[in-house]
Amino acid sequence: MLLVRFIRDASARLEALYPPQEAGNLVLRLVQGRLGVPSYLHITEPDTPIPEERLPGLLRDLELLAGGTPLQYVLGVADFCGRRFRVDPRVLIPRPETEELVAEAVRLVRARSGGTRVLDLCTGSGCIAWSLALDCPGTDALGVDLSKEALCVARQQEFAIPAGALRPRFAQADILDPSFDAAALSGWSGAELIVSNPPYIMDKERAAMHPNVLKHEPALALFVPDSDPLRFYRALARICASFLVPGGAFVLEINEALGPETAAVLQEAGLLQVEVLRDIFGKNRFVRGFHS
Template sequence: MQPEMPNVMTVSVSHIRHALQESYSVQEAANLSRIVCCEMLGQTAVDYYLGKDMILSPKEMQDLDTILARLRNFEPIQYVQGTARFLERSYHVAPGVLIPRPETEELVEVMLKEVPSGARILDIGTGSGCIAISLSKMLPDAKVTAWDISDTALRIARRNNEALQASVCFVQRDVLAYVPGSGEWYDVIVSNPPYVTESEKQEMERNVLDWEPFSALFVPDNDPLLFYRRIAELGKGMLASGGRLYFEINRAFGEATATMLRAQGYTNLRVLKDISGNDRIVIAER
């Protein structure tokens, strides 16, 4: 008696690419199909670029259909995968936290060159925890605390902290309402707060607007420095003498942010550009 053949199905790379071209440009569809085939379905890069068919089980085929449906609905690939890379580490991400950006990597890289190894560091608006955890891992003598208002974000950040064996202390806190207590001192406060103005929505892609958390992205048009101003106010009572603020900013408000910080009494202001030549980082000293 012949052995029963396993119940398998074949699917082609071109099928996946064409399915995604309904919603994406040819180049975007090619990039996404490579991730789906090689990183999610286990196809080798050689087989992918040769256009070889994949043999999938019914369960794998069902998973592929789900992946393609989510991508056609403009869900970011990082959410579909459940991971995003940040400074060579993988972080769990899901709707409810921002997907880490290369500009934020640049912010952390600047800090790693300047922040003392044993510094007391506060990360405000931590999201997935990528800033705080990176600093904790690369400055192992530092004491790193991270705040976020969101239960979802803190749950994800704590999961990443445990998975990456970092030692960040996470606290649920609303920075706009918080009144600091005595004895709460830091050498560094870092923040990548909401900074996209509501009028900039029309310039943004659906995979950001429809999926990433509104509260972590947007500020009112009439108060674009809302979070920076509040953090600067807190910093005057929470930063040790000579302590620094490190901000990631909206490229349109570099000088405005620096001017606001000077008015609050901060010194040694620097506005740094990102790799694309846009104002992106502001550093100030108490």
């Protein structure tokens, strides 16, 4: 089959599920990912055929996409902060706004001198812990998650470790458990930075979400009850107040609808210079602050 025909037919098929432009983009990214060809090849060389032995695999992928499986799960990888992370349905697909969270965390680490101990709470695929460990040599990062399945994925990420950088560690724990003991888990007396992208979508917000997210991504990673949407931030505030060293910092991703309320939780725990930061779309998306 000609590549151009596969792209045309597959895009038309996915239009049942996605807007036309998104459907076309998904097919181009699939073809790029699976065949390693540039996304414009079918235009510049319209006679390009799909190698016969690759077609059955591509058709299987298309079935999955047509059934609503996100492209990243089909390909088994997601791009994040300039790296390619392994992902599968055991972990949330890292989101672009979380790249902004990492950028802020990198600024906080680089503003310090000396090595930095970083606690990444609710680590999922480990994308935050790995990015900080690799982008900021000297960072000792510990990623924590309740899900053992997610931690398997986080541990299996494969990156070359640059000189001076440390491979992040990962540990299982429930951060909502009042007996959560960061010192016992990490072996540290304190951390210089705590970063987290915890579940923060309220159950009532499910209705506005794409059905594919609801059907395929882990609910444990996403939702909090309408009756207590800030439960993770109360736990995070407690951990930041008790485990950050003097001058230590935190940066957390938040629900855009709850900026001032989330900041108040952290202030009430005694944390200082608490500020709500906006994402590139101008939405309240992060809370940053310091221990002292």
